[in-house]
Amino acid sequence: MTRYAIIVDLNRCTGCMTCVLACKEENDTGPGVWWNKILEIESEDLDNINYVRYACMHCDSPPCVDACPEGAISRRPDGIVLIDQEKCKAHGECAGACPYGVIEINPGQGYFSEKKKTIEKTAPDFQRHLPGKASKCTLCVHRIDRGKDPACVAGCPSKALIFGDLDDPNSKIREKLRKAGPLLGQKKANPKVFYIISGSLFYLIENSVKRDLRAGASLDRPLYLLNRYNCK
Amino acid sequence: MQEYNIWDTGVEGQESEGYTFCDGCNEVPFCGIKFYQKDNNITRIESWPGFPASPLCSKAYATVQRLKNPNRLLYPLKRTRPRGASDPGFTRISWDEAYETIVGQLTRIRKDYSPHHAFFYVGDPKEPRAAVQRLAFTYGSANYGCESSVGCRRAAQLAELLTYGFPTMGNLPTEQTGVMLIWGTNPAYSGQPFMCHGRLADARERGVKFIVVDPRKTPTATTLADVHLRARPGTTAALAAGMMHVMFKEGLYDRAFSEKWIHGLDSLMDYTKEFTPEKVEEITRVPAEKVVDAARLYATSGPGGLLTGAQGTTHNLNATNNHRALLLIPAICGYLDIPGGVKKSTEPLEGMPGPWAEGPPVFTRKDLLPAMQANRLDLEDFPVWAEKIFEVQANHLVEWIREGKVKAFLGWGLNMMIWPQTHEYQEAIASLDFSMAVDYFYRPQTHPFVDIVLPAAMNFERLAPFAIHGRKIFGRKPVPPAGECKEDWQIALEIGARLGDPEEFFNGDVEAACNEILSMWDITYDDLRKNQESGVLIPAKGGEVYRKYETGDLRPDGKPGFNTPSGKIEAFSKVLERYGYPALPEYKEPMKTSSEYPFILISGARVPYITHSKWRDDAPWLLELQSEPVLSIHPKDAKKNGVHTGDMVRLKTRFGEMEVKAKPTIMVPIGVVSVMHGWANSNVNELIPRQFDPISGFPPYKEVVCSVLKS
Numbered sequence: 001m002t003r004y005a006i007i008v009d010l011n012r013c014t015g016c017m018t019c020v021l022a023c024k025e026e027n028d029t030g031p032g033v034w035w036n037k038i039l040e041i042e043s044e045d046l047d048n049i050n051y052v053r054y055a056c057m058h059c060d061s062p063p064c065v066d067a068c069p070e071g072a073i074s075r076r077p078d079g080i081v082l083i084d085q086e087k088c089k090a091h092g093e094c095a096g097a098c099p100y101g102v103i104e105i106n107p108g109q110g111y112f113s114e115k116k117k118t119i120e121k122t123a124p125d126f127q128r129h130l131p132g133k134a135s136k137c138t139l140c141v142h143r144i145d146r147g148k149d150p151a152c153v154a155g156c157p158s159k160a161l162i163f164g165d166l167d168d169p170n171s172k173i174r175e176k177l178r179k180a181g182p183l184l185g186q187k188k189a190n191p192k193v194f195y196i197i198s199g200s201l202f203y204l205i206e207n208s209v210k211r212d213l214r215a216g217a218s219l220d221r222p223l224y225l226l227n228r229y230n231c232k
Numbered sequence: 233m234q235e236y237n238i239w240d241t242g243v244e245g246q247e248s249e250g251y252t253f254c255d256g257c258n259e260v261p262f263c264g265i266k267f268y269q270k271d272n273n274i275t276r277i278e279s280w281p282g283f284p285a286s287p288l289c290s291k292a293y294a295t296v297q298r299l300k301n302p303n304r305l306l307y308p309l310k311r312t313r314p315r316g317a318s319d320p321g322f323t324r325i326s327w328d329e330a331y332e333t334i335v336g337q338l339t340r341i342r343k344d345y346s347p348h349h350a351f352f353y354v355g356d357p358k359e360p361r362a363a364v365q366r367l368a369f370t371y372g373s374a375n376y377g378c379e380s381s382v383g384c385r386r387a388a389q390l391a392e393l394l395t396y397g398f399p400t401m402g403n404l405p406t407e408q409t410g411v412m413l414i415w416g417t418n419p420a421y422s423g424q425p426f427m428c429h430g431r432l433a434d435a436r437e438r439g440v441k442f443i444v445v446d447p448r449k450t451p452t453a454t455t456l457a458d459v460h461l462r463a464r465p466g467t468t469a470a471l472a473a474g475m476m477h478v479m480f481k482e483g484l485y486d487r488a489f490s491e492k493w494i495h496g497l498d499s500l501m502d503y504t505k506e507f508t509p510e511k512v513e514e515i516t517r518v519p520a521e522k523v524v525d526a527a528r529l530y531a532t533s534g535p536g537g538l539l540t541g542a543q544g545t546t547h548n549l550n551a552t553n554n555h556r557a558l559l560l561i562p563a564i565c566g567y568l569d570i571p572g573g574v575k576k577s578t579e580p581l582e583g584m585p586g587p588w589a590e591g592p593p594v595f596t597r598k599d600l601l602p603a604m605q606a607n608r609l610d611l612e613d614f615p616v617w618a619e620k621i622f623e624v625q626a627n628h629l630v631e632w633i634r635e636g637k638v639k640a641f642l643g644w645g646l647n648m649m650i651w652p653q654t655h656e657y658q659e660a661i662a663s664l665d666f667s668m669a670v671d672y673f674y675r676p677q678t679h680p681f682v683d684i685v686l687p688a689a690m691n692f693e694r695l696a697p698f699a700i701h702g703r704k705i706f707g708r709k710p711v712p713p714a715g716e717c718k719e720d721w722q723i724a725l726e727i728g729a730r731l732g733d734p735e736e737f738f739n740g741d742v743e744a745a746c747n748e749i750l751s752m753w754d755i756t757y758d759d760l761r762k763n764q765e766s767g768v769l770i771p772a773k774g775g776e777v778y779r780k781y782e783t784g785d786l787r788p789d790g791k792p793g794f795n796t797p798s799g800k801i802e803a804f805s806k807v808l809e810r811y812g813y814p815a816l817p818e819y820k821e822p823m824k825t826s827s828e829y830p831f832i833l834i835s836g837a838r839v840p841y842i843t844h845s846k847w848r849d850d851a852p853w854l855l856e857l858q859s860e861p862v863l864s865i866h867p868k869d870a871k872k873n874g875v876h877t878g879d880m881v882r883l884k885t886r887f888g889e890m891e892v893k894a895k896p897t898i899m900v901p902i903g904v905v906s907v908m909h910g911w912a913n914s915n916v917n918e919l920i921p922r923q924f925d926p927i928s929g930f931p932p933y934k935e936v937v938c939s940v941l942k943s
Contacts, residue, residue, distance in 0.1 A: 012433050014420035014451030016840040017857060021290035024853050025297070026276060031856065044867050044898055049454055111852045112302050124275075154278070157287045157427035158420070158455075159434070 002078040003166040005192035012160035015051030022155030028127040030107045035137040056137035057191030067097035088133040099187040106135045251709045255357035255691045256291030257843040260588045272711040284701035285426040290841040294851035305687035306715025315662035320680045335730045337666040347372030348607040355379045355645035360720035365596035367724045374604035377626035387546035387928035391555035394805045397795030402538035405435040408572030411533035414444045416544030420451040421840040459526045466548040466822030466935040467516040472557035474512030477504040478527035486566025496804025535572035547933035550820035551925035557817035563801045579772040583752040587700040614929045625929040633660040641667040648678045652920035652931040689713035696721040696742045706767040707760025822935045829937035834906035835916045845910030861911040862895040870896035880943040888919040
């Protein structure tokens with residue numbers, strides 16, 4: 001079996017946003033949609049600033065799959081969770097069910113409205129985003145199927161992201177797996193993005209994410225404010 | 233299993249590869265982009281495999297969106313309403329009309345005044361420099377300047393030339409390096425020397441120690457530093473003196489090297505005597521024990537490397553001597569030009585000192601400069617600079633225009649927000665006989681004040697310049713320019729050709745100009761094409777040589793020693809002494825905070841996805857990441873002033889004020905606030921005075937005191 005996963009080494013992540021833009025450029029998502037984000041998590045008490053690469057966790061038990069009444073979300077045998085835009089009827093259940101709050105809705109507008117049409121004509125499938133439909137990280141399945149790492153992993157200048165097959169004993173991801181853990185593991189979704197960070201900070205990051213989800217984060221605020229937490 | 237159609241199914245054979253460099257952060261040498269295109273439409277990009285400067289950063293990915301931005305300039309424009317009008321009425325003109333106007337004005341100014349009355353300038357990107365220098369010097373003007381000679385790299389370089397006799401921003405750690413000193417730069421975010429953080433983190437994993445000096449809690453400090461010294465802005469010379477004090481006192485310095493190779497060692501020892509760790513703590517706010525820790529770590533864990541920023545240490549009124557002071561730390565430890573230390577490249581490519589930053593001198597016609605030295609406008613104001621740096625220190629442009637010494641201004645990548653009190657430069661340039669700018673987009677802070685705006689081809693659309701890394705040369709494989717855009721080099725060459733000597737300017741042919749330079753190494757652009765991805769290596773005559781101060785390789789006269797008047801590293805600068813400036817790297821107290829202005833203002837704190845004023849509307853992806861400037865303020869200071877995240881505050885100095893959104897963060901220390909520069913509607917440089925370091929002419933972007941009040 002193959003189970004693809006990513007390890008994020010937060011001792012190396014600098015919040016440089018390269019993965020965020022590499023994803024944007026690769027997948028050409030619409031305005032306001034950021035499949036890949038950087039959370040900036042700061043603790044005055046611990047005198048610490050952490051940057052956290054944050055995207056779909058491609059859970060082994062993905063709550064979004066069960067939540068969709070249209071059966072539009074599926075988990076491939078290799079563990080990649082994908083949304084079928086044609087089947088999606090934009091009920092919104094998936095977004096509510098996702099423990100990580102990473103499912104977004106494609107906007108109707110492109111960045112440059114008058115240019116949109118000509119670009120769309122030539123765009124490959126993975127860059128076509130139907131307005132109003134649910135949207136999230138595909139783990140760059142189109143790249144993986146060609147033997148390439150996801151764009152975020154390939155682009156990371158700090159080598160903070162490691163991609164690989166959890167079930168392959170020779171995969172480079174296995175070397176560091178012992179040191180890494182999932183975010184919000186208690187939600188039992190069995191996520192396949194793992195983070196390397198010291199214990200107390202782990203707790204801090206989890207709390208920040210939970211609080212943000214409760215607050216009902218919306219993307220109409222600039223990201224630098226949205227993704228920033230002050231933790232006591 | 234659901235599968236996605238991918239780019240090369242269905243379009244197999246139609247997609248082809250291209251190669252170019254990123255101009256996103258104005259860094260030379262450039263980072264390499266490999267791109268894929270179909271019908272000249274760029275479909276995706278990636279890091280150029282095997283390219284020395286890689287990987288790419290966020291800005292490079294955004295160059296794709298910038299390229300496709302429908303708002304980019306596509307045709308030459310001329311102004312039809314008064315300069316500075318809210319709508320200057322720019323209308324489309326032909327290249328012929330644009331060139332006739334420019335050449336007519338230059339010809340008239342040369343006749344009516346002198347060629348030196350025309351000021352040539354290259355801002356951001358740096359790419360046009362070599363071609364514009366050739367144009368300026370051949371036309372006959374000594375007055376060429378660039379963003380480096382206004383507020384970026386050259387003050388640090390001046391300090392390096394005065395102290396070491398060669399320019400250096402340090403090196404990445406090698407296998408031999410034991411400890412790194414990273415001073416006033418954040419390589420996690422910006423190209424120094426490129427996106428090298430992964431390599432620094434690897435060095436840390438193999439045991440290299442890191443000392444990071446930065447008032448801000450940057451990711452460089454949080455991910456790498458064993459010791460982080462958060463010095464008060466502008467106090468570099470005091471902190472450096474404190475570290476040297478410890479090294480001298482505890483006998484940790486390299487005595488044999490220092491006695492033999494440092495001029496003014498005794499006076500330096502005398503000078504640093506009073507900089508006890510306790511006194512240094514008072515001045516710099518760095519705890520005394522950390523000063524001691526850093527000094528011991530650096531002196532005893534060698535070889536020690538160094539990474540300095542382009543300008544973090546020189547944006548203050550003691551710019552030159554602040555930077556000179558820190559340069560002496562590796563010097564007294566004997567770390568200069570040893571394996572793992574501060575290396576001077578053994579065999580830089582012949583004819584190309586400092587790739588593109590200084591141009592190839594033969595091509596740029598630097599040979600014409602000595603005869604024009606007396607015509608440099610900065611000669612009286614900044615004589616040390618004028619002796620050491622060939623680009624004119626352009627911060628007194630306002631006075632020169634008022635006094636009628638400049639009549640025309642030709643700017644490639646011109647951005648008036650670079651200057652403190654920006655409006656004075658806008659008004660001055662608006663009062664000229666003639667001015668023009670070359671750019672990718674219409675820039676409302678700059679272009680309303682000029683007469684002609686020319687559309688530049690972007691990085692994917694240019695052939696020149698090629699890239700040089702060490703002794704390896706790489707060419708580009710571009711797509712055709714959009715609209716009527718022309719690459720910077722072509723514009724400079726065509727103006728030159730029309731001014732009277734078409735052959736000197738290769739009849740405007742960019743590739744012919746490149747070939748002229750490449751002929752120095754017996755290759756042509758076609759050779760670069762044949763070796764597109766791998767580049768062409770120009771073999772060195774010998775292997776790497778260290779301690780070149782012993783071999784005579786550092787001096788043009790071949791004598792042992794450093795390329796300075798004394799032949800040694802100059803703690804006591806003979807050049808500064810000759811001109812009556814403090815010859816030791818003396819500490820000078822920065823502007824004092826007061827109850828009215830309790831904070832120190834850092835203008836120009838960078839974010840990783842924006843450089844200067846680029847990347848706002850140019851690439852909306854990046855504008856979405858940050859849509860306005862923010863004031864970083866420590867949470868304790870914010871609380872004291874009742875300021876919360878997202879509140880509008882009034883930021884005020886004695887020289888100007890503006891409204892800005894607050895972001896409480898421990899990124900900045902207590903008592904320090906920082907704002908990113910280059911935001912058109914909240915231009916923080918309007919709050920910076922036109923006061924200048926007397927030696928380098930640099931303004932105090934990171935020194936001015938300010939107040940922050942809730943709006």
